Amino acid sequence: MAEPAATAFKVGDIVKIRLSGFRPGKIVEYRGPLGPGGAHIYRVRVRGKPYPAYTEVREDQLELVPAGS
Amino acid sequence: MPSASLLRWQNDRRARLAEMDAHCAAAAALAPPRPLLAEEGLRAYAMLLSGHFQGFCRDLYTESSQIIVAQVAAHLQGAVQMQFSAELKINSSNPTVETIRKDFERFGFTLDFHADQANGPRVTHLGEMNKWRNAIAHQRPTAPPGVPPLTLAGVQAWRVSCDGLAAWLDGILYNELRRILGVAPW
Numbered sequence: 197m198a199e200p201a202a203t204a205f206k207v208g209d210i211v212k213i214r215l216s217g218f219r220p221g222k223i224v225e226y227r228g229p230l231g232p233g234g235a236h237i238y239r240v241r242v243r244g245k246p247y248p249a250y251t252e253v254r255e256d257q258l259e260l261v262p263a264g265s
Numbered sequence: 266m267p268s269a270s271l272l273r274w275q276n277d278r279r280a281r282l283a284e285m286d287a288h289c290a291a292a293a294a295l296a297p298p299r300p301l302l303a304e305e306g307l308r309a310y311a312m313l314l315s316g317h318f319q320g321f322c323r324d325l326y327t328e329s330s331q332i333i334v335a336q337v338a339a340h341l342q343g344a345v346q347m348q349f350s351a352e353l354k355i356n357s358s359n360p361t362v363e364t365i366r367k368d369f370e371r372f373g374f375t376l377d378f379h380a381d382q383a384n385g386p387r388v389t390h391l392g393e394m395n396k397w398r399n400a401i402a403h404q405r406p407t408a409p410p411g412v413p414p415l416t417l418a419g420v421q422a423w424r425v426s427c428d429g430l431a432a433w434l435d436g437i438l439y440n441e442l443r444r445i446l447g448v449a450p451w
Contacts, residue, residue, distance in 0.1 A: 213343055215340050216343035227324075230324055231328075231330060231331045232335045235331070237331060252346060252349070
């Protein structure tokens with residue numbers, strides 16, 4: 197689904213999932229306003245190759261990791 | 266009240282498929298005939314239909330799982346989300362009865378397609394659609410064994426069946442989530 201203009205994150209952003217033990221991961225897909233109350237949901241790759249793993253989280257669970265940090 | 270996933274199916278995905286339907290009907294009626302355009306269009310339509318139905322199933326699974334997640338303590342939400350996402354079949358497999366059943370039964374109920382008599386022909390159509398999807402994706406020149414030839418009327422019948430299955434699945438998830446949560450999920 198195409199990202200609407202008003203979302204806080206975009207595909208390709210590196211993010212940290214709050215209250216999780218995962219290292220920062222990349223947003224790989226905007227899933228749409230599928231959360232409670234229409235919350236935006238993102239698919240995040242939390243582990244890379246050779247065994248990638250993904251999770252889907254709400255926008256309010258994410259923190260943007262500045263580029264280069 | 267339908268889920269956001271069903272609303273998207275009804276208001277966006279169905280409209281896109283209707284455009285493809287009109288395109289295929291127009292391509293089939295061209296004079297002079299352009300059979301290659303008609304055939305390729307029909308194959309694209311079948312692929313898109315299966316893809317959109319898969320997309321609806323993914324959406325409904327995500328929407329349902331996030332409703333459950335919102336009910337657990339904040340520090341547990343990441344773990345629950347990871348469990349819902351791990352090894353999910355519908356993200357990478359065709360939307361077959363088996364795939365849909367395996368994924369949605371993670372919510373802790375038996376998903377019996379045959380509990381509703383109306384699903385008999387729908388399930389048959391879903392199977393035909395997915396077999397054709399694979400045949401098209403792998404560029405097989407003939408119909409899959411035991412499956413009717415690809416026709417516009419056939420794909421239109423599959424679309425009606427996907428529509429029925431989408432509404433049925435939405436209703437099942439509404440009732441099961443209401444049972445689990447004690448309140449209406451959407």
